[in-house]
Amino acid sequence: MTERHVWKINGFVGLLAMVVFIGAGIYSLTAELIIPAVLLFVLAGVVLSSFTVVQPNQGMVVNFFGRYSGTVRDSGFWVTIPFSERKKMSLRVRNFNSARLKVNDVDGNPIEIAAVVVFRVVDTAKAKFEVDNYQAFVEIQSETALRHVASKYPYDSYDGEAYSLRANSEEVAKELTLELQSRLSVAGVEVLESRLTHLAYSTEIASAMLQRQQASAIISAREKIVEGAVSMVQMAIARLQAEGVVELDEERKAAMINNLLVAVVSDRSAQPVINSSSIY
Template sequence: MEKLIKPLSGYLALLMAIVLMLLAIVFFVQADGSPWYIFGGILFLIAALFLLKGLMIINPNHSRVLNFFGRYVGTVKENGLFFVNPLYSTLNVSLRLDNLQGQTLKVNDKMGNPIEIGAVIVWQVGDTYKSTYDVTNYTSYVNTQSEAAVRHLAGSFPYDNLEVDSNNEESITLREGGEMVNQILERELSDRLAPAGILIKEARISHLAYASEIAGAMLQRQQATAIVAARAKIVEGAVGMVEMALQKLSEKDIVVLDNEKKAAMVSNLMVVLCGEKAVSPVLNTGSLNQ
């Protein structure tokens, strides 16, 4: 588990290292063959190098994981110049946000139709201990698990409502799911990447389409569905208009129509209202009984 520590400021250690380096130079210059001066200069030089080894600079949105002979010591997330035990081994871990533009995957949706899907994921390291010690390479882990999550999402829902059972109006589709699909993807990514200490900031579907081999057929199907829906709406309106016309004629006693004449009138009105092309009117100058 991640443990945050606050090391000593490195400015005093840097000053001491500079002083020791100067003393070492002075001793070497004034040695004049004296073993004691040479020995003292060597000691000052070793001490200065020892202090310099313990200095570390941490830039903004970076951290250092400290390890002491195989034992995790802690993580430093503060920025600046610090001094730690020179025997510590340190590993730099970035805390900056990172984008993952996943490759476009060809998978099957819930109904078995081949589709192409891709996602953009924004992530960052949240737990440096897990990202360093619980997985081999957290960047590779993010790439692999993100692809697995996108594949699982694509196989969990149909591409669009053409494939949804008409009795289940609340079914989620990839094309119309919108924010709900993105939220589901974010939750799955968070669960998959939690063992690596990765936080998911945002995940969105960036590419979604039928695979090329069925794209043409699905486009025709969508067009046919749209035409049927439009026709149904036209017929529904036409029936209402015909009903209103017959009712008004009857109420105002403009003309008396028997069932046969009503049927002929309904047929003519439906042709006029539902036809795709403009009709040519025909004027009847004779009586209605002809």
């Protein structure tokens, strides 16, 4: 079932026709023409039953005796099929904020995750007749898709090579949007955007994972410090030898390298010791 346009005309034309029918009916009564007067009043009632008002960004689904006739999307005052059932349906953009879900990531770690889904109805016929309640359908399918996507990735990638929920939130959100669209298209819903609003380790492993993250950060910082210290020592020795400031044998060079590395890499400020015995 797909949406289609329903027959309609300007409501003010119908209002004018109803006034004409009523006026003609009253005139027929005064002329004692009972049957024409009754027919004219019936026609006025038929026109009255066909009036409908559509607000901006709203669709009016029209059913005629159990059969879908079409949808009025244009806002305004209209005359459509008389004696029909008309149901309003919002076409405005909506947000759905999921609850915080407890999911196991691809490594089996329990995490808490939540997302916001921005959507709107683009096919009123599917939203009305293909699913029982399209809003509840959006909520359930959004949480199901979020669980499925979250279980495909680790919370964090420590080697930095694979995708992770924390480091690649944009890519994860795009994949979530695509999966949601495939799930919600049956309900005539278009997914405009989806974003992760909450991401954290579950409480039972949060402290252990925090220690792991801190250890990884310390190791990365130490590697950077050692790399910089080695380059500084190499540059110092090269300049001393190039400018002929001092001649260093292998033993003194090793001692100098040791002292420089200790001074640069140490967590605390190095305490200089002046050796004056070699002056005399």
